[in-house]
Every structure is written in C-alpha cells, then in structure tokens.
Amino acid sequence: MSIAALSGVTDADIAAARQSQPDAFTTPAGMVRKWTPLAIAVVYVFASMWYFDFARLLDASDRVLSLLYNFVVWRDMDTWAYRQIYVGISQTLAMAFLGTFLGTLGALGVGFLAARNVMPFAAVRQIVRRILDVLRGIDQLVWGLVFVRAVGLGPLAGVLAIFVSDLGTLSKLYAEAIENIDRKQVEGVRSTGAGPIAVIRYGFLPQVLPVFISQSLYFLESNTRSATILGIVGAGGIGMIIIERFRASLYDQVAFVVLNVLVLIFAIDWLSKRIRLWLIGAKHDG
Amino acid sequence: MADTNMAGGGVSAPRDAVALYETHRAALRASKRVWNILALAAFAVCLGLSVWISQFYPERLASGVPRIFEYFGTIIPDLEWSNLFAGRTEEGRAVPGSLTYWYTDFWTYAALIWETILMAITATLIGAAVAFVLSFPAASNLAPNSWVYILSRRFLELCRGIPEILLALVFVFMIGIGPLAGVIAIAIHTAGALGKLFSEVNENASARPIDGITAVGGTWMQKMVYAVVPQVAPNFFSYAMLRFEINVRASSIIGFVGAGGIGQELNRVISFYSDDRVLAVLILVVMTVTVIDLISERIRIGYIGRENFS
Amino acid sequence: MQRPRFVVPGRPVADHRPGTAHSYKRIMWGAEMLKLEKLTRRFGDNIAVNAANLEIPDGQMVGIIGKSGAGKSTLLRLLNRLIDPSDGQILFGDADIAALKGNDLRKWRSDCAMIFQQFNLVGRLDVVTNVLTGRLHDLPTWRAMAQIFTPRERAFAIQALDRLGMAHTATQRAETLSGGQQQRVAIARALAQEPRILLADEPIASLDPMNAKIVMDALRDINRNDGITVICNLHTLDTARQYCDRIIGMLDGRIVFDGTPDLLTTDMAREIYGADAGDFNEAATSTALSATKPARAVRVSA
Numbered sequence: 040m041s042i043a044a045l046s047g048v049t050d051a052d053i054a055a056a057r058q059s060q061p062d063a064f065t066t067p068a069g070m071v072r073k074w075t076p077l078a079i080a081v082v083y084v085f086a087s088m089w090y091f092d093f094a095r096l097l098d099a100s101d102r103v104l105s106l107l108y109n110f111v112v113w114r115d116m117d118t119w120a121y122r123q124i125y126v127g128i129s130q131t132l133a134m135a136f137l138g139t140f141l142g143t144l145g146a147l148g149v150g151f152l153a154a155r156n157v158m159p160f161a162a163v164r165q166i167v168r169r170i171l172d173v174l175r176g177i178d179q180l181v182w183g184l185v186f187v188r189a190v191g192l193g194p195l196a197g198v199l200a201i202f203v204s205d206l207g208t209l210s211k212l213y214a215e216a217i218e219n220i221d222r223k224q225v226e227g228v229r230s231t232g233a234g235p236i237a238v239i240r241y242g243f244l245p246q247v248l249p250v251f252i253s254q255s256l257y258f259l260e261s262n263t264r265s266a267t268i269l270g271i272v273g274a275g276g277i278g279m280i281i282i283e284r285f286r287a288s289l290y291d292q293v294a295f296v297v298l299n300v301l302v303l304i305f306a307i308d309w310l311s312k313r314i315r316l317w318l319i320g321a322k323h324d325g
Numbered sequence: 326m327a328d329t330n331m332a333g334g335g336v337s338a339p340r341d342a343v344a345l346y347e348t349h350r351a352a353l354r355a356s357k358r359v360w361n362i363l364a365l366a367a368f369a370v371c372l373g374l375s376v377w378i379s380q381f382y383p384e385r386l387a388s389g390v391p392r393i394f395e396y397f398g399t400i401i402p403d404l405e406w407s408n409l410f411a412g413r414t415e416e417g418r419a420v421p422g423s424l425t426y427w428y429t430d431f432w433t434y435a436a437l438i439w440e441t442i443l444m445a446i447t448a449t450l451i452g453a454a455v456a457f458v459l460s461f462p463a464a465s466n467l468a469p470n471s472w473v474y475i476l477s478r479r480f481l482e483l484c485r486g487i488p489e490i491l492l493a494l495v496f497v498f499m500i501g502i503g504p505l506a507g508v509i510a511i512a513i514h515t516a517g518a519l520g521k522l523f524s525e526v527n528e529n530a531s532a533r534p535i536d537g538i539t540a541v542g543g544t545w546m547q548k549m550v551y552a553v554v555p556q557v558a559p560n561f562f563s564y565a566m567l568r569f570e571i572n573v574r575a576s577s578i579i580g581f582v583g584a585g586g587i588g589q590e591l592n593r594v595i596s597f598y599s600d601d602r603v604l605a606v607l608i609l610v611v612m613t614v615t616v617i618d619l620i621s622e623r624i625r626i627g628y629i630g631r632e633n634f635s
Numbered sequence: 636m637q638r639p640r641f642v643v644p645g646r647p648v649a650d651h652r653p654g655t656a657h658s659y660k661r662i663m664w665g666a667e668m669l670k671l672e673k674l675t676r677r678f679g680d681n682i683a684v685n686a687a688n689l690e691i692p693d694g695q696m697v698g699i700i701g702k703s704g705a706g707k708s709t710l711l712r713l714l715n716r717l718i719d720p721s722d723g724q725i726l727f728g729d730a731d732i733a734a735l736k737g738n739d740l741r742k743w744r745s746d747c748a749m750i751f752q753q754f755n756l757v758g759r760l761d762v763v764t765n766v767l768t769g770r771l772h773d774l775p776t777w778r779a780m781a782q783i784f785t786p787r788e789r790a791f792a793i794q795a796l797d798r799l800g801m802a803h804t805a806t807q808r809a810e811t812l813s814g815g816q817q818q819r820v821a822i823a824r825a826l827a828q829e830p831r832i833l834l835a836d837e838p839i840a841s842l843d844p845m846n847a848k849i850v851m852d853a854l855r856d857i858n859r860n861d862g863i864t865v866i867c868n869l870h871t872l873d874t875a876r877q878y879c880d881r882i883i884g885m886l887d888g889r890i891v892f893d894g895t896p897d898l899l900t901t902d903m904a905r906e907i908y909g910a911d912a913g914d915f916n917e918a919a920t921s922t923a924l925s926a927t928k929p930a931r932a933v934r935v936s937a
C-alpha cells in the first residue's frame with residue numbers, strides 16, 4: 040500500500056468509499072435532521088425576543104445606570120431606621136424557623152399516613168397523597184398571598200405559608216424515607232408483640248430520624264431564602280421592608296438590606312451544615 | 326445495645342482496662358448528655374424567640390384559623406348541579422351556578438397561561454445557552470486558566486444568588502411592567518443554577534477522550550466540542566428539562582411584582598376579590614404545572630432511553 | 636547554548652495537488668532525527684524520567700520496555716507534549732519541541748500521533764467521526780465546531796479504517812466496539828493525522844493475543860510501508876523482540892539499555908525488570924518466553 044495522504048485521495052477513491060459506506064457521508068437529509076432542533080431553538084428565541092419586545096431593554100439604559108448608581112452610593116446613612124431593618128430580619132428568621140418546625144411536626148404524622156408500608160388502607164394513602172400534591176402544586180408565594188388575605192398582613196401569614204408548603208414537600212420526602220427502610224428491624228420489634236405505635240417508635244423512628252432531621256435542616260436553609268421573598272406579598276419579614284423602600288425609591292437602603300440578607304443566608308447555611316455534622320457525628324458514637 | 330457489645334468484648338481484657346474503659350465511657354456519656362441538654366435548651370430558646378417575634382400566639386391563631394376556613398369558603402364557587410353545563414342565555418349571559426359562569430374570564434386566563442409557558446421556554450433556552458457556554462470555563466478540570474475559572478464561577482454564583490423575584494422587581498422598575506422583566510429575571514437565575522449543575526457534570530466527564538483530542542493537536546474549543554459535549558449532552562438535556570419545570574412555576578408567580586404571566590392575574594384576583602375567581606385561576610395554574618411536569622418527564626425519559634439504548 | 640527558533644512549516648497549499656503527496660513529506664521534513672537531551676520529568680520528589688538521552692532516526696520501529704512505574708508512559712507523553720518536561724530538551728531536526736506553544740505545539744502534536752492503552756476514543760461519537768478528529772488540526776474553526784467534513788476527508792477516513800479492516804463499523808458508536816476494535820479505530824485516527832511519528836503507549840496491554848497481533852502487525856505495516864517512525868511502549872519482552880528494530884530499556888526513569896533485540900540478553904532483561912525484586916528468576920523469564928512461543932509460530936506462518 041502506498042503512503043497514505045489526504046492529498047492522494049482521488050475522486051475515484053471518494054466515489055468508492057461512498058459506495059462502500061454510504062452512511063458515513065453526509066446527505067442533505069442528514070444535515071437537515073442534525074441542524075433542525077438548533078435552528079428551531081434559535082428561530083424561537085428570536086421570535087420570542089420580538090414578541091416580548093426585548094428592544095425595550097435598550098431604551099432602559101439610563102434607568103439602569105441611575106439605579107446602579109443609587110445602589111452603590113449610600114447617602115444619609117444615619118436616617119436609615121436600622122431598628123426596623125433588624126426587626127424585619129429577625130422576623131424572617133423566626134418565620135423560617137417556626138414554619139419549618141411546624142411543617143416537620145405535621146409531616147411526622149402525615150408522612151406515616153402516606154407511606155405504603157405503614158398505612159394499610161390504600162384509599163387513605165391515596166387521598167393523603169393527592170392532598171399533598173395540591174399543597175405542593177401551589178407555590179409558597181401564592182399560599183402567602185392567600186394567607187395574607189385570610190389573616191391579614193404580617194408574619195403569621197408567612198409562618199402559615201411556609202408550614203403549608205413544607206407540609207406538602209416534607210411529608211412526601213418523609214413517606215419515601217419510611218418506604219425505603221430496612222424491613223428486618225421492624226419485624227424484629229413486631230415479633231416482640233409490640234403494638235402499632237410501639238412498632239413505629241422502636242422499629243421505624245430510629246431508622247428514619249436521621250433522614251428526617253437532615254431533610255428538615257435543608258428546608259430551614261431554603262425557607263430562610265423564601266421567607267425573604269414572602270414579605271413581597273405582605274407576609275411579614277424583611278421582604279416587606281425591601282419592597283416598601285424600593286417603592287419609596289430608597290435604593291441605597293435596599294442594597295444595604297439585600298447585603299444583610301445575603302450574609303444572613305450564608306450564616307444559616309453554615310450553621311445548618313455544622314448542626315448536621317454534629318448530629319451525624321453524634322449518631323456514630325452513640 | 327452498644328453497652329452489652331462492648332462489655333462482652335472486655336471480658337478477656339485485664340480488669341483495670343475494663344475499669345478505665347468504663348470510667349472513660351461514663352465521662353463521655355455525661356459530656357454527651359450535657360451537650361444534648363444544651364442543644365435542647367438552645368432549641369427551646371429559638372422556638373420561644375420565634376413565637377414571640379412572629380407573634381404566633383394562641384389567641385391570634387384562634388382568631389386567625391377560623392378566618393382561614395372562612396376565606397376558603399368564600400373562594401369556592403356556588404355550582405348548581407342542575408345547570409352545571411348550561412351555556413349562555415339568549416342575551417349572552419352566563420347562568421349563575423354553571424361552569425361557564427365560574428370561568429367567565431377563561432380565555433383571558435388561557436392567554437395568560439400561554440404567555441407564562443412562553444416565558445418559561447424563552448427563559449430556559451436563553452439561560453441554558455449562557456450556562457452551556459460558561460460551564461466549560463467554570464469546570465475545574467476544563468478551565469484553560471484560573472482567571473476565567475474564577476471569573477465564570479463568580480458570575481454564575483452572582484446569577485443564582487439573588488432570588489428571581491427580587492431581580493424581577495428591579496427589572497420591572499427598569500423596563501416597565503410586562504413579561505419581558507420576568508423573562509430576563511428567570512433567564513438570569515436559570516443561567517446561574519444550570520451553570521452550576523452543568524459545570525459539575527463537566528467535572529465528572531472522563532479525561533480519556535479529552536487526552537485523545539489533545540494528542541491529535543486539538544484546540545481548547547475542539548476538545549470541548551468533540552470530547553466533552555458528547556459525554557455530557559444527555560445530562561445537560563435532562564437538567565435543562567427539570568429546570569424548565571421549575572421555571573414554569575417561577576413564571577406563574579413572577580407576575581406578583583408585575584413581571585407578566587398568569588401571576589399578575591392571580592395577584593389581582595386574590596388581592597381585589599374574595600370570590601370563586603381565586604379558585605378558578607388557582608386550579609388552572611396547578612393543572613398547567615402538573616401537565617407540563619408530565620410532558621417534560623415523558624420527553625426526558627424518552628430522550629435518555631433513546632440515548633442509552635440506541 | 637542558544638535555542639534554535641522553531642518554525643513549524645505550514646503545509647503548502649500546492650502540495651494538496653494529487654500526486655505530490657510523496658514529495659511533500661520529503662520537502663517538508665527531510666530525514667529528521669528525534670533527539671532527547673537530558674530529558675527529565677519530576678512529579679514532586681519522584682523523578683519519573685531521569686536525564687534521558689536518545690537519538691531516534693527517521694523510520695525506526697522502537698520498543699520501550701521496563702517494569703511498571705519505570706517511566707515509559709511519562710516519556711511518551713513528554714514526546715507528544717501532553718506533559719511538559721521539567722528539564723532537558725526534545726529536538727526534532729532543528730526544532731526545539733520542548734519550547735513549542737499554542738499553534739506550533741498543536742501542529743507538533745498532529746505530526747506526532749499518540750495511541751493509548753485505553754484507546755481514548757470519544758465513546759459517544761461514531762467511529763468515522765472519531766477517525767476524522769485526526770484531521771482537526773487542518774480544519775477551519777467553523778467547520779471544526781459544526782463537525783462538517785468534506786467528502787475527501789471522509790473518504791480518507793474510510794480508507795484509513797479499511798486499512799485496519801474496520802470500515803464496516805464506520806457508522807457505529809465507538810463505545811459499542813470491542814477493545815481490539817477500538818484500538819484499531821484509534822490507529823486509524825492516528826493515520827488520519829498523516830503523522831511523522833507514531834507513539835503507542837502499551838497499545839496491546841488490554842487486548843487478547845489475537846487482537847494484540849493484529850494491532851502490532853498494523854503498527855509494523857505502518858512503519859515499513861509509510862516510513863513513519865513508531866515508538867511503542869510494551870509490557871512483554873517477546874513482543875518487543877519480535878517487532879522492533881531497536882529496544883530501549885527503562886528502569887526507575889533512566890534508560891539502562893539501548894540496542895537491537897539480539898543484544899538484549901536474559902541477564903539484561905532481568906536487570907530491566909528488576910533483578911532485586913527476587914521473583915523475577917530464570918524460571919519466570921523462561922515461562923514468559925515459552926508462553927509466547929505459539930504467537931511466534933503464528934507470525935512465522937503468516
């Protein structure tokens with residue numbers, strides 16, 4: 040065989056190769072098939088940019104600049120009503136903590152009702168699960184708005200919103216954890232003649248408690264974030280202060296508050312990681 | 326349980342070792358008990374403070390909870406079985422108690438839900454495109470140098486750090502009320518969230534094909550296109566679809582701050598009317614979210630299945 | 636000493652005329668010598684390659700042997716510049732390979748193809764595209780990004796595959812092939828690069844004897860017929876003896892043997908594979924050799 044070189048490939052060679060391996064060459068149909076999805080996506084994005092009027096973004100440049108300027112230049116810092124800000128922040132924390140706590144308590148009960156290996160009546164289980172689906176299907180913010188209408192502005196609405204949406208999600212996660220446990224330990228307890236409550240206490244809880252606790256800690260983290268948002272619809276906490284001051288064009292104060300919130304979220308993440316480590320460590324030498 | 330085990334193990338050991346072990350163990354248990362009590366106390370204090378700060382008192386709850394049920398009573402429509410499916414009368418009026426009466430504004434809602442879905446698609450596509458581009462420099466094993474690595478990581482963190490509804494608030498201020506603000510806010514958040522996931526997928530890509538393309542003299546871009554993308558594409562796709570599901574939820578509430586979609590209507594009916602319209606919109610939203618989830622799951626499983634078994 | 640400036644000669648357009656293929660390489664490179672001078676690579680305190688001096692003329696088939704951890708892979712990866720030397724020089728003619736950067740470096744890599752023990756194909760791409768990646772250095776950016784190849788390039792890839800008896804798998808995904816088949820595709824990819832030098836890092840270590848023979852025969856065929864220098868890391872002594880013009884023995888990063896196969900005595904081999912290890916005795920050597928006798932018989936009859 041001669042020395043192989045690309046430049047040595049003749050038209051006859053190309054024809055021969057095409058003859059023997061037709062699928063290894065590109066055909067117009069193949070090109071269309073390959074590029075159509077990308078083309079559709081690109082065309083869609085441009086069409087929707089036109090539909091959503093992206094050009095407005097260009098007109099907004101002076102507003103963007105003034106907003107950015109006002110975010111970074113802080114004026115009259117002694118008149119900023121810090122007390123209100125920190126009360127708001129502590130309210131946010133309190134809402135997240137209480138909402139998660141109540142959600143956990145509720146999920147402890149409901150989770151067992153929705154678990155296949157605990158709840159023998161399929162009908163009850165299905166009804167509980169469908170209700171949980173609805174609780175989860177409606178966003179926390181919507182729950183916040185609804186509870187503001189029901190019980191008025193303030194943190195109570197926020198706590199209830201967090202409670203309800205956590206109940207939906209945590210119960211489902213708890214039920215899954217319960218369904219995934221080791222059956223042998225449960226049978227061990229049952230074989231001693233224990234009643235159903237005792238079976239749950241000694242057969243199930245020791246296995247699922249670590250999962251429950253770490254899930255709830257994760258939810259505490261994410262609820263601290265969402266409790267900030269809940270204030271936007273009036274459900275108490277720092278979000279209410281953010282939106283009030285935003286509407287009053289006090290952008291420097293908004294920037295200050297948001298920075299504070301970011302620090303708070305960072306601190307909660309760190310703390311909950313430590314607690315989780317501590318609890319898991321405690322489990323090991325126990 | 327551990328007690329008996331350890332005692333059984335100590336039988337053959339010298340006496341004083343057992344005693345030493347027992348005292349050590351007792352001290353350990355005591356210190357653990359102290360920690361547990363401290364933790365419990367800290368927990369109780371947190372709980373007490375939370376109750377106090379958020380004014381979560383029994384009397385407030387007692388007056389609040391009935392109002393909740395009252396409220397839910399008001400948003401339930403008065404449907405009458407006899408004319409549930411009644412159409413409009415001669416004059417074009419809907420019969421009270423019929424579905425048509427309940428959903429008088431159905432087509433308004435439908436248009437807004439359509440807009441919500443379009444917002445989610447556009448935001449997901451734009452966000453995923455940005456995330457795709459940045460996920461290569463933001464992966465520690467692929468980044469050409471530490472500068473672009475750090476810069477792209479920080480940028481992605483910034484994008485996902487701020488809640489999208491706050492971003493939407495700012496964009497509504499800058500470019501006015503309407504879906505555009507929502508699309509941009511969700512797209513930015515999507516870029517951040519997907520960018521992180523994508524770069525983690527990239528970090529798990531096998532180095533062998535990359536070495537192979539390096540050895541044929543490929544540029545950095547060629548290594549990404551030929552050696553990395555084929556490996557990560559299925560994961561990217563399913564993450565993007567999952568994000569699309571999340572974005573449908575997000576775009577259905579982002580209207581609360583005036584950033585378009587069904588959320589704007591939801592906010593309006595909840596804030597201004599306490600009647601069956603609230604439930605009408607809520608049902609539509611939940612149905613939309615559920616249906617989108619189902620479709621997206623189908624597509625995801627179909628695609629992954631095809632990828633793995635072809 | 637002043638380092639000679641390296642200029643990677645661009646491939647002249649005129650040379651892509653059919654028929655000038657043969658003269659192209661001669662004009663471009665002449666009979667260049669690959670020269671290593673005190674080439675050293677450290678990983679922390681560990682010296683993987685220790686002051687290696689070598690001269691490899693154009694067109695040789697060289698086998699590198701040595702026990703695990705001797706630095707064979709590191710040496711090859713240094714030549715392809717997948718890793719950078721800590722010290723010393725790599726010269727190809729006048730070119731200072733160790734100093735290459737950017738485009739010049741990629742050009743060098745494309746001229747110095749590499750075959751890996753684990754094949755390093757892109758499993759999720761089809762075979763023909765894997766082979767075509769060997770052409771990447773020559774492709775305009777947009778074509779490379781869009782994965783668009785000309786019919787001529789595709790035919791060339793098919794020819795390369797055909798030469799290794801793999802053309803029928805062209806449209807299959809690379810990950811669906813067996814190890815031996817993947818290695819043959821990897822060699823086809825190397826051929827598609829039109830390399831000057833072919834480096835093979837234990838190309839047959841994960842293959843069965845039958846596939847190992849196919850792969851080694853292909854490498855020798857490439858060496859003999861195309862005049863491509865082949866430098867090959869080998870685990871087994873007999874393969875090296877059987878296929879290579881020249882054997883280089885490495886021990887703890889140093890080159891301890893360099894000569895034709897007949898100069899490699901059993902004593903020498905024992906030293907290379909670590910006499911002090913104790914378990915490499917005469918019996919082990921002889922079993923290793925006798926176990927390979929059938930393979931040798933196959934080769935004679937072939």
Ligand SMILES: Nc1ncnc2c1ncn2[C@@H]1O[C@H](COP(=O)(O)OP(=O)(O)OP(=O)(O)O)[C@@H](O)[C@H]1O
Nearest residue numbers: 678681682683701702703704705706707708709710
């Ligand atoms: N990337 C790396 N980082 C740190 N040490 C390395 C690296 N690559 C190789 N080494 C070390 O360099 C030495 C030589 O390794 P090398 O892979 O070249 O050996 P080898 O002769 O190819 O062995 P084998 O036959 O097992 O493939 C070994 O001690 C190895 O641990």
Ligand SMILES: [Mg+2]
Nearest residue numbers: 707708709837
């Ligand atoms: Mg090796």
